[in-house]
Amino acid sequence: MNEVWTLAEQHNGQLKAVSFELLSRGRALADKLKVPLVSVLIGDGVDESRLRELIERGADKVYAVQDPKLSHFVCETYAKVLGRLIDEHKPSILLAAATSSGRTLMPYTAVKAHAGLTADCTELDIEEGTGNLLQTRPAIGGNIMATIKTPDHRPQMATVRPKSSRPLARDASRTGTITKIPLDETLLDQRVQVTGYRKDAEDFVNLEEADIVIAGGRGLKKAENFGMIRKLADTLGGAVGATREAVDRGWMGYPHQIGLSGKTISPKLYVGIGISGAIQHLAGIKTSELIVSINSDPDAALHKLADFGIVGDAFQVVPAIQKRLDQRKREDQ
Ligand SMILES: Cc1cc2nc3c(=O)[nH]c(=O)nc-3n(C[C@H](O)[C@H](O)[C@H](O)COP(=O)(O)OP(=O)(O)OC[C@H]3O[C@@H](n4cnc5c(N)ncnc54)[C@H](O)[C@@H]3O)c2cc1C
Known part of the structure; x- marks a missing residue:
């Protein structure tokens, strides 16, 4: 049995939190297999x-x-670098985060390595006897949990949703x-040459790491009304999320989608506005610490999951909250 690898991610020389979350997953697997756990980093400027x-x-x-030539994620280059490392070290297992870059890099690498890949795993374990x-991961619209094995090819490759595990505490010893x-x-x-990034690309990164998400x-009703969501998020220092209905209508970009076919978030505060609470959306928010629902329908499913449910018209409730926050900000100055 060879090493267990997890892929670290960096941005501007800072390691992303998912790098540490993956290590807690990898640690459990490496301990069971009694093999070393390796964190692989491709990038630049991490001291x-x-x-x-x-x-x-x-x-x-x-x-x-x-x-410096690796400071920006370029799938083809990263896949070649990772592929070279895999050829040289032949790890048994390779885990990456189901982030935009992990979701792009891992399929590309899996094809080159002639390995399988299971995306968006929620649980990982080692099979007794075989070490597989x-x-x-959820399958068939989240209705069943499927357990997948890759007995014949190495490395066994999987992506894991960010925020689905907690990092281990730092141990300086x-x-x-x-x-x-x-x-x-x-x-x-x-x-491929990276020439720059769109400003709103930063939002995409923020969503999964944000402590506050306003969705x-x-x-x-329409795209322009997301303006009040963005304003509220800006005031609270949070990020903007959306349901698939809102994304499919073009009111928000796909990177803002939360849920089964979008991102999994685990913020300290999630506020869902005009969201019914379909099971596929709830799959992406249920590990949030505090859930607030604003919906005119008292029977909305999101109200049932929420710690606080405000039954009311979003177009009255949100401006009222915004007004109160602005007032408080003025008083604090
Ligand atoms: C395989 C699959 C994957 C999916 N993946 C996802 C996913 O990743 N993310 C996701 O979100 N969905 C996903 N869906 C879609 C999901 O099933 C729902 O259709 C979607 O989440 C509903 O979005 P919504 O809550 O915005 O819309 P709706 O269900 O239409 O709810 C709108 C809500 O707004 C409320 N409302 C209306 N007017 C007001 C007002 N003035 N003030 C306050 N409240 C108001 C209504 O009472 C209602 O509850 C998926 C579906 C499938 C089949």
């Missing part, structure tokens, strides 16, 4: 102390391929090795 945090949060080893990875691997420039993809649904 020694941050790399060390990967060890302190569960990794036995870190393989870091860092170079048991990959459990943990020891491990950090191996810095220089970039082989022949692996750079010549066809809107079909009850908002």
